[in-house]
Amino acid sequence: MTDVESAVALDLAGLQALVDLLAAEGYTVLGPTVRAGAVVPGRVTTVDDLPRGWGDTQEPGSYRLRRRDDEALFGYAADAISWKSVLFPSRELMWSGTRTADGFSITAGEGSGGLGDPPYAILGIRACDLHAVAIHDRVLQERALPDVHYAARRKDAFLVTVSCSDPSGTCFCVSMGTGPRAESGFDLALTELLGDEHTFLARAGSERGRTVLDRLGSRPAADGEVVAADEVVERSTRRMGRTMDTTDIRTLLYDNADHPRWDDVASRCLSCGNCTMVCPTCFCTSAEDHTSLAGDTAEHWRVWDSCFTSDFSYLHGGSVRSSTKSRYRQWMTHKLASWIDQFGTSGCVGCGRCLTWCPVGIDITEEVAAIRADPRPTAEQTPIEQTPIEQGGGG
Amino acid sequence: MPVDVADPATAAADALLPRPFRVVANRRETSDTVTLELEPLDGDGLAFAAGQFTMLQAFGVGEVPISISGDPARPGLLVHTIRDVGGVTRALCAAEVGDVLGARGPYGRGWGVSDARGGDVVVVAGGIGLAPLRAAVLEVVRARSGFGRVHVLYGARTEDDLLFGDDLEEWAAEPDTEVAVIVDRAATSWPGRVGLVTELVRAAAFDAPRTLALVCGPEVMMRFVGAELTARGVPASQVRLSLERNMRCGVGLCGHCQLREYLLCVDGPVLSLDAVRPQLGIREL
Numbered sequence: 082m083t084d085v086e087s088a089v090a091l092d093l094a095g096l097q098a099l100v101d102l103l104a105a106e107g108y109t110v111l112g113p114t115v116r117a118g119a120v121v122p123g124r125v126t127t128v129d130d131l132p133r134g135w136g137d138t139q140e141p142g143s144y145r146l147r148r149r150d151d152e153a154l155f156g157y158a159a160d161a162i163s164w165k166s167v168l169f170p171s172r173e174l175m176w177s178g179t180r181t182a183d184g185f186s187i188t189a190g191e192g193s194g195g196l197g198d199p200p201y202a203i204l205g206i207r208a209c210d211l212h213a214v215a216i217h218d219r220v221l222q223e224r225a226l227p228d229v230h231y232a233a234r235r236k237d238a239f240l241v242t243v244s245c246s247d248p249s250g251t252c253f254c255v256s257m258g259t260g261p262r263a264e265s266g267f268d269l270a271l272t273e274l275l276g277d278e279h280t281f282l283a284r285a286g287s288e289r290g291r292t293v294l295d296r297l298g299s300r301p302a303a304d305g306e307v308v309a310a311d312e313v314v315e316r317s318t319r320r321m322g323r324t325m326d327t328t329d330i331r332t333l334l335y336d337n338a339d340h341p342r343w344d345d346v347a348s349r350c351l352s353c354g355n356c357t358m359v360c361p362t363c364f365c366t367s368a369e370d371h372t373s374l375a376g377d378t379a380e381h382w383r384v385w386d387s388c389f390t391s392d393f394s395y396l397h398g399g400s401v402r403s404s405t406k407s408r409y410r411q412w413m414t415h416k417l418a419s420w421i422d423q424f425g426t427s428g429c430v431g432c433g434r435c436l437t438w439c440p441v442g443i444d445i446t447e448e449v450a451a452i453r454a455d456p457r458p459t460a461e462q463t464p465i466e467q468t469p470i471e472q473g474g475g476g
Numbered sequence: 477m478p479v480d481v482a483d484p485a486t487a488a489a490d491a492l493l494p495r496p497f498r499v500v501a502n503r504r505e506t507s508d509t510v511t512l513e514l515e516p517l518d519g520d521g522l523a524f525a526a527g528q529f530t531m532l533q534a535f536g537v538g539e540v541p542i543s544i545s546g547d548p549a550r551p552g553l554l555v556h557t558i559r560d561v562g563g564v565t566r567a568l569c570a571a572e573v574g575d576v577l578g579a580r581g582p583y584g585r586g587w588g589v590s591d592a593r594g595g596d597v598v599v600v601a602g603g604i605g606l607a608p609l610r611a612a613v614l615e616v617v618r619a620r621s622g623f624g625r626v627h628v629l630y631g632a633r634t635e636d637d638l639l640f641g642d643d644l645e646e647w648a649a650e651p652d653t654e655v656a657v658i659v660d661r662a663a664t665s666w667p668g669r670v671g672l673v674t675e676l677v678r679a680a681a682f683d684a685p686r687t688l689a690l691v692c693g694p695e696v697m698m699r700f701v702g703a704e705l706t707a708r709g710v711p712a713s714q715v716r717l718s719l720e721r722n723m724r725c726g727v728g729l730c731g732h733c734q735l736r737e738y739l740l741c742v743d744g745p746v747l748s749l750d751a752v753r754p755q756l757g758i759r760e761l
Contacts, residue, residue: 175492176493176494178535180535180536183496183517183576184496184498184517184535184576185496185535185576185578187493187494187578189489189490189493220729221729224727224728224729225727225728225742226488226491226492226727226728226729227488228729229488229489335736335754338758338761339758364729364731365730365731365732366724366725366729366730366731367724367730367732368538368539368724368725368730370536370537370538370539372536372537373536376536377536378536379535379536381539383730386724386730386731386732388731393722393732394721394722394732395722396720396721396722397559397561397562397565398561401721401722401760401761402760403760404760406760407759407760407761411734411761414736415734419734419736419737422737423737423739459757459758
């Protein structure tokens with residue numbers, strides 16, 4: 082832990098006390114819940130709302146809940162839907178306007194949340210998703226003109242991370258340096274211990290977190306509990322489903338923009354955009370204008386978009402990226418390479434959702450490995466095709 | 477509580493809201509292109525640099541990025557030259573004097589015209605690409621003695637597609653300034669040249685190492701013009717291209733306008749050839 086704080090132990094009653102305290106402090110308390118056959122973000126008022134005894138089995142193109150033979154509350158890998166859905170909801174009203182005698186008048190959108198109003202306390206956010214939040218802070222907030230709605234939801238969010246104890250077959254956070262235990266960026270960090278007693282080893286990662294812990298009346302953790310918590314993390318680290326070698330990945334992908342592997346993956350990819358929807362860092366959005374039939378009122382919405390659609394790169398006359406090959410290349414190159422140029426960090430946190438939720442099971446780690454195993458660098462100066470110059474368009 | 481300093485979050489939110497502008501002129505340029513002159517209904521005009529753009533909005537229809545084609549020395553007048561190629565641009569082109577449109581911006585990095593001071597300026601335009609270059613030429617003409625030779629090389633599909641006829645004549649009358657026009661195809665009555673704009677680049681006389689070239693047009697045209705200019709000896713770092721991608725937000729948040737590592741709405745739209753040459757050589761990037 083970078084932020085060395087003495088650990089304390091909470092039992093189930095202590096965890097309930099934490100939920101109650103956060104609710105009493107005015108937070109909308111959210112956490113993992115079981116709904117529609119998956120672990121997804123939901124409202125949490127009691128520990129019974131958490132996915133007690135549920136685990137998950139995730140492989141490329143496959144997600145199933147499974148019954149565990151214990152009472153673990155956080156015994157699944159990653160929520161099927163990331164916390165992006167709460168901090169950066171799929172639809173946001175940017176402004177609404179009315180036509181007036183003198184043109185129009187416009188009112189800025191108030192900002193909204195999908196699961197109640199901020200401030201949010203998020204219980205059980207994984208280390209991978211905590212990294213995704215940090216990435217969104219850079220992408221959406223630390224900008225010349227920030228996304229003010231994201232910033233408002235993010236500002237007071239109280240984040241309680243829980244170390245991953247049972248990673249899935251699609252997880253690769255260890256190779257991305259993002260898990261399975263969070264090192265920073267949280268208010269409280271818990272590790273679930275399923276020994277004779279069901280306890281949670283808790284550490285504070287912020288002043289707010291320290292204050293909350295002090296008010297919970299927890300007891301200091303025993304040495305054995307600290308060791309047991311470390312063992313949980315070590316066991317998870319050894320059981321990662323996958324790995325990605327990110328050595329010089331920016332150069333690798335830039336230099337291999339015409340690699341035949343892009344054709345290969347394009348022959349499997351359905352260009353459905355699932356990967357972009359479930360990715361906790363994909364941030365691309367479009368704008369939609371909704372107008373009343375008479376045209377006197379209008380709303381301007383910001384909505385999630387996907388680089389896998391033909392509309393995404395549309396310019397008059399056609400799409401820049403009309404082939405699936407070019408769209409997959411854009412997504413993966415952005416995620417793993419150009420993101421580094423743009424935001425100083427990879428856009429991938431190794432959560433594995435893009436593998437799990439790909440209907441044909443495309444595995445981003447496998448695609449990188451295939452190019453790495455047989456690189457075909459494009460020459461710096463690609464010969465420009467001898468198409469005639471059409472002088473009409475542009476601008 | 478004193479409120480003389482705006483809350484940064486409110487200021488940032490307000491910066492993304494379209495401001496109302498009244499149409500004071502709608503000049504037809506060609507069969508599908510008009511030039512709109514707009515004045516702000518409230519507050520000051522938009523101070524802008526040549527090559528920047530705004531997100532221009534037809535209320536209830538939508539908003540699109542449009543280059544500013546006006547004079548940077550006259551920020552009180554927002555001038556946009558718009559080609560009717562879709563739903564929003566159709567509504568914008570149809571705006572009548574007195575109508576109110578929305579605009580926010582200006583956004584992006586412009587031409588950096590002042591970098592050409594003391595040297596030659598070669599402006600190469602294809603089609604509607606002359607619109608953002610008009611702002612650059614007006615800036616040069618306004619401080620004409622500060623620059624060396626000036627070439628405006630302009631290619632269009634046909635003579636009927638030529639924009640800014642009066643401007644072209646005025647610019648040609650400036651000292652040491654050449655305006656050359658070429659069209660893809662022409663009726664027999666066209667007295668001018670027929671061919672590609674690269675031919676004009678080849679024929680123009682300029683001091684290549686001390687030249688700043690500003691290029692805007694279809695991407696394939698810019699690749700050929702860039703190759704021609706560098707073959708003539710203009711350093712790639714002194715060849716600037718205005719690039720176009722789908723833009724939805726204008727401030728680098730929506731992710732649409734990526735050209736590999738660039739977010740063109742904030743890193744561009746104007747970038748130097750040496751910064752984008754590898755990217756422009758890759759299909760569908």
